[in-house]
Amino acid sequence: MRPLTIDRLNPAIRNVEYAVRGELAIKAEAHREKLKEPDHGLPFDKVISSNIGNPQQRGLDQPPITFVRQVAALMEWPALAELAPNVFPEDVVARARELLHEAGSIGAYSHSMGVPFIRKNVAKFIERRDGFPSDPNHIFLTTGASSGVSLLLSMLLTGPKSGILIPIPQYPLYTATIAAFHGNGLPYFLDESAEWATSPNDIAHAVAKADKDGIEAKALVVINPGNPTGGVLDRNTMEHIVRLCEEHSLVLLADEVYQENLHRRETHPFISFKKVVRELNSPVPLISFHSISKGVMGECGRRGGYFEVTNVSDPVTAEMYKMVSVGLCPPLSGQIAVDCMVRPPVEGEPSYPLWKKETEATHAALAARTKLMAQRLGALPGASCVDSPGALYLYPRLELPQKAVEAARAAGKEPDAFYALQLLDETGICVVPGSGFGQKEGEAHYRLTCLCPGVDEYVGALENFHLGFMKRYGGL
Ligand SMILES: Cc1ncc(COP(=O)(O)O)c(C=O)c1O
Known part of the structure; x- marks a missing residue:
């Protein structure tokens, strides 16, 4: 042998x-x-x-957010609500009961795109954030943002003559996954002298270079806020990026896992690409990624996240559904935490003061x-x-x-x-x-x-x- x-x-x-x-x-x-x-x-x-x-x-x-851990505890062992009657706030007990009713035991596979009820809640969160409708059937819950990114790269790359535009510096998930799927990373450089700004001109040059090298640029990755740079995109740059994607028929992969990590919100607010694409009435196919690993939850080990597809045709979405079905479903513990992220306690609920x-x-x-x-x-x-x-x-x-x-x-x-x-x-x-x-x-x-x-x-x-x-x- x-x-x-x-x-x-x-x-x-x-x-x-x-x-x-x-x-x-x-x-x-x-x-x-x-x-x-x-x-x-x-x-x-x-x-x-x-x-x-x-x-x-x-x-x-x-420290983990108490609300998330309390809901998770009751999902793990629902009997705890009766065994420790004075431990859990009543909104936590109600939340866990509702999730249990909708999702069933966390020991069971769910729908491959994630529990429908949780996807509805994600869609409502996106609608509140952006002011535009979101369709739960266009939301895929994932095993952290990484599995969504990996899925999309695997579907978009068609061999050594295809490439994905990536920022440099970039989070190495992109170069690593592109290499694993036999594709080319097509670098565009961020500008350190301008707080690591993204220049649509540099992206256009990278597309032209790829073209000259006989490589088809299939998609553009934008990480906003940036890793490792921490840069936050301004609205004007985002509009230019969307127009550029239209011009070059690029799929826009918006990695927005740090959308909650903003240190100077007044001068550097987060704007989602979904909002910009909708406001511009743009036909650009957009995949937006989010995660429970960052923000202030930091629940990296639970492996939860989602992506939303915008301007993607039903047959392509069906192919995505087919591919996620091969992996059965994302972990239920991650899905539960996604629900807590998109539906945190609100003012007036017992858990709100501590959560705040x-x-x-x-x-x-x-x-x-x-x-x-x-x-x-x-x-x-x-x-x-x-x-x-x-x-x-x-x-x-x-x-x-x-x-x-x-x-x-x-x-x-x-x-x-x-x-x-x-x-x-x-x-x-x-x-x-x-x-x-x-x-x-x-x-x-x-x-x-x-x-x-x-x-x-x-x-x-x-x-x-x-x-x-x-x-x-x-x-x-
Ligand atoms: C830009 C970016 N995208 C995606 C991820 C993956 O996060 P996860 O798979 O834990 O959601 C990370 C992790 O550090 C990241 O920095």
Whole structure:
């Protein structure tokens, strides 16, 4: 028998790269294990995972929203409502009873697009948000936004002559999934000097380049608010993007998982692409993604999300339905949390005051940390940092000394990965180097989350490391 070796696998799989869980994350895990030994010899006593937007992860410890967990508890074990009669507020008990009636046991498969009742609630949420009708039959509940993105990319890509326009820097789900489906990532660059703005002109150039290279651009990915940049699109840019999609027959894939993570709502509000497409009366096919993993819920592990299809014909929607049916259904625990996200307690209900207090506290903590970190990290010699108006990240830029660049090359590493590895080894702080998200030739960045409590101590460690690194390589 021939052994199963890598060269017998689908070659596309070997081209997949996923930096968020790459070399640094693996090393961070090894350090975490080592710290359990009494004489670990590491110069820190904890590993801080700033590499991934996973708010409830140990060490980041964003508190879950009580309302969500209470509804989830009663869905898991409905008898609890009677066994602990004074524990659950009456609106939670009523909500769980209603969901139980509509969805049945969470141990059963649901409709493959998700529980119809929950899809209706998602549609109502979208209508309230945008002021335009939404059809529950155009809503697919998903296993996190990732599974929806993956489905759409698998359906749109038609082989090595097809491509998807992606922002650079981008969240590596896109490059990884495009590679897995034998497609081409067609990069367009975001403008760091203008708060990581998206330029429709750059997108048009990327389409023209693809055309010249004999690659058909099938769809345009826009991440708003951005990851890793935190940039928030303005209305004018969004209109240009929609017109551009019309001109080039592009499907618009709007990744809007950070729509609730806004740190300066007055100047940088979130506007959905659904609203813009409807207001412009545009025929552009639009798929909009949302998730329970971000916002202030941060329920990453439950795996819930949805996408809405707009201007997509019934036969194409039917093909999507067929494909999601192959996977049976998204997890019920995720679907329940989607319901809580789109139908939070309202004023007058018993759960409202606590829900309000908890959500406001998390929003405020994120905004304050983002501001403080951007100021201090951007003020370091050889560094600059856009103060993100949205999402959960900062993406500081590094001007590394020539000696560091040479040392990195000698070690076979990208300069920012070289910096990030030393940061991890010296401080236990795990970030993702910019090379994992894509950047212009010669640039260096790193992405870190703004989820870490104890921000003073944390930023202090980053500052000390940076100054030491710059001195070591002749940059100071
Ligand atoms: C831009 C973006 N899209 C999608 C996802 C996937 O989220 P999930 O699958 O947990 O909903 C993430 C996760 O970090 C993200 O940053």
